[in-house]
Amino acid sequence: MTAIKFGASTFIWTSPFSNDTLDLIDKVAGAGFDLIEICVEDPATINTKAINKRLLHTGIGALVCGAFGPDRDVSSDDPSIRANGIDYINICSDIAAELGAPAVAGPMYSATGKTAAVSAEKRAEQWKWASENLAFSADHAATQHVSLAIEPLNRFETDLINTVDQGMELVRRIGRDNVGLLLDTFHMNIEEHSIPNAIRRAAGKIFHFHSCANDRGIPGKDHLPWPEIVNSLSDAGYTGPWVIEAFNPEIKEIAKAVSLWRPLAVNQDAIAYDGLKLMKSVTSDAITGDKII
Amino acid sequence: MFKYSYDALVYADEPIEKSIRRVAKFGYDAIELVGEPDQHDTAEVRRLCKNNGISVSSICSIFFGPERDLVALDPEMRKKAVGYAKSVVDFAAETGAPTINLAPSPVGKLVAVGDKQQEWDLALESLGEIADYAEKAGIRTCLEPWNRYETYFINSLDQALDLAKAVGHNNLGVMGDSFHMNIEDVDIAGNYRKAGDQLFHVHFADSQRAAPGAGHIDFAPSIQALIDIDYKGYIAFELLPAAADPFATLKSGRGDEFLDHYTRMAIETIKTVEAEVRR
Numbered sequence: 001m002t003a004i005k006f007g008a009s010t011f012i013w014t015s016p017f018s019n020d021t022l023d024l025i026d027k028v029a030g031a032g033f034d035l036i037e038i039c040v041e042d043p044a045t046i047n048t049k050a051i052n053k054r055l056l057h058t059g060i061g062a063l064v065c066g067a068f069g070p071d072r073d074v075s076s077d078d079p080s081i082r083a084n085g086i087d088y089i090n091i092c093s094d095i096a097a098e099l100g101a102p103a104v105a106g107p108m109y110s111a112t113g114k115t116a117a118v119s120a121e122k123r124a125e126q127w128k129w130a131s132e133n134l135a136f137s138a139d140h141a142a143t144q145h146v147s148l149a150i151e152p153l154n155r156f157e158t159d160l161i162n163t164v165d166q167g168m169e170l171v172r173r174i175g176r177d178n179v180g181l182l183l184d185t186f187h188m189n190i191e192e193h194s195i196p197n198a199i200r201r202a203a204g205k206i207f208h209f210h211s212c213a214n215d216r217g218i219p220g221k222d223h224l225p226w227p228e229i230v231n232s233l234s235d236a237g238y239t240g241p242w243v244i245e246a247f248n249p250e251i252k253e254i255a256k257a258v259s260l261w262r263p264l265a266v267n268q269d270a271i272a273y274d275g276l277k278l279m280k281s282v283t284s285d286a287i288t289g290d291k292i293i
Numbered sequence: 294m295f296k297y298s299y300d301a302l303v304y305a306d307e308p309i310e311k312s313i314r315r316v317a318k319f320g321y322d323a324i325e326l327v328g329e330p331d332q333h334d335t336a337e338v339r340r341l342c343k344n345n346g347i348s349v350s351s352i353c354s355i356f357f358g359p360e361r362d363l364v365a366l367d368p369e370m371r372k373k374a375v376g377y378a379k380s381v382v383d384f385a386a387e388t389g390a391p392t393i394n395l396a397p398s399p400v401g402k403l404v405a406v407g408d409k410q411q412e413w414d415l416a417l418e419s420l421g422e423i424a425d426y427a428e429k430a431g432i433r434t435c436l437e438p439w440n441r442y443e444t445y446f447i448n449s450l451d452q453a454l455d456l457a458k459a460v461g462h463n464n465l466g467v468m469g470d471s472f473h474m475n476i477e478d479v480d481i482a483g484n485y486r487k488a489g490d491q492l493f494h495v496h497f498a499d500s501q502r503a504a505p506g507a508g509h510i511d512f513a514p515s516i517q518a519l520i521d522i523d524y525k526g527y528i529a530f531e532l533l534p535a536a537a538d539p540f541a542t543l544k545s546g547r548g549d550e551f552l553d554h555y556t557r558m559a560i561e562t563i564k565t566v567e568a569e570v571r572r
Contacts, residue, residue, distance in 0.1 A: 115536070115537035115538070116538075117536060117538055117541035117542060117545065155535050155536055155537055156440075156442035156537045157442075159536065159537065162535065189475065189476070189500065189509075190475070190476060190500065190501065191501055191535070192500075192501075192509070193501070193507065193508055193509060194509050195509065213479070214475065214476065214479065215449075215476065215477055215478070215479055217479065221479060222479040223475075223478075223479055223480060223481065256403070256404070259403060259441040259442045259445075260441060261441060261445040261446075261448060262448065262449075262452070
């Protein structure tokens with residue numbers, strides 16, 4: 001079994017990522033991560049040349065995730081917003097390709113925070129728009145040799161795709177080989193009957209994984225069943241990265257976007273550093289045990 | 294054995310008689326009533342409970358909207374909110390419910406209007422006044438933390454304990470709802486234990502807010518913790534549909550599983566866990 005690659009999301013410390021925060025790449029590399037997940041909140045602030053220079057210098061790789069506000073909604077009622085959503089995902093794919101990232105990840109089927117109860121007809125229409133439009137984006141991504149990793153979110157953040165089963169159905173309807181799922185344990189803890197079983201049901205389509213604590217604090221210092229999660233990912237044949245995603249409560253806009261009202265560790269570094277240590281420990285324990293190899 | 298209750302909140306608009314009959318039928322000791330005093334005839338509630346052999350365990354106060362904000366900056370609005378809480382205390386007294394829950398700020402209010410310290414101070418003032426009033430009526434009050442998507446004020450049991458401690462009134466404790474705690478607390482059973490004799494009330498729901506047994510929470514450690522702290526209150530099941538606005542789901546006519554099916558499943562599951570833990 002190849003060693004797991006661990007990553008840290010730029011959201012742990014900053015928002016939006018830009019030329020002013022390039023030092024995060026050195027920080028993440030210095031902490032022992034293999035990868036940095038860069039969130040493209042505003043493509044205009046992403047300088048791929050400058051980022052690549054740092055990546056080369058530090059020897060770590062990049063991953064790309066998108067941020068889906070109300071103006072980037074591929075299942076919106078408004079055709080111009082749907083078009084803007086497709087354009088944005090396509091730009092993210094171009095950025096991913098330039099950074100050597102394998103995928104664009106995120107809840108790209110809707111606007112995060114859209115949770116209105118809608119009629120069955122409207123819901124069916126949203127599914128149709130999401131499936132069709134993400135197929136367009138998938139085709140563009142394929143030209144860049146990039147995949148799309150679609151993230152189900154919990155009920156308080158979206159009304160469209162909350163569970164792995166819904167995510168798998170969306171992937172099926174999009175019908176493109178380069179489309180799979182990003183599974184995030186924070187959301188799964190709220191929505192799945194069993195996190196490990198849900199992971200197994202996504203076998204073959206898990207393109208990316210966020211190892212987050214149940215409260216988005218330090219993963220491993222929480223109540224999630226990490227050994228079983230490791231085993232289920234192994235059963236599902238997942239060999240991709242493990243990325244810690246958390247958010248900085250000091251940055252008002254992002255705190256509001258993810259409803260984070262209190263610090264979840266002594267500081268943001270602790271979430272990354274202690275989290276990395278604990279995630280390395282749970283994965284190596286499971287891997288050296290009898291159950292896996 | 295613990296005493297069990299089911300929160301009528303999820304029964305939405307059905308006649309109270311039907312709700313009381315249902316919980317009695319499935320072996321509950323009590324029902325938790327929705328904290329809308331105007332929508333209940335307390336004499337009728339008492340009669341129905343007596344006839345069906347159950348009690349009222351608690352009143353689930355509905356802190357929703359600007360008129361029920363205990364930290365509202367406008368003194369008139371705050372007075373309305375405190376008045377509402379007192380009306381719930383009266384409602385509890387009239388229906389024989391020993392406990393009501395309190396939330397410093399309404400559900401869905403996600404941004405502080407004043408600064409943090411100012412709102413904290415107002416919370417102490419409002420909560421102290423309500424706890425005083427309730428004590429005279431022989432009703433216990435407890436703070437309920439909600440998950441981050443429902444309030445900015447107190448999300449974890451630790452925060453509720455801090456707030457209760459700051460109010461410093463022996464008639465104000467805390468309550469812990471396992472659905473919210475599954476999101477916000479890294480050790481659910483440990484936090485029930487930590488609350489100890491300040492734990493006045495408990496809500497159980499599984500991880501996705503359905504009946505215990507439908508999700509992934511292991512309730513055995515929590516039951517053990519409640520036994521160890523000699524918890525004398527009710528275990529009440531507050532279940533709601535999986536949506537940011539569960540009441541919209543209920544209004545649209547969905548959620549039938551929360552009637553007979555989950556009412557039965559919740560008590561059966563937890564009584565089985567309790568029996569195993571006590572064995």
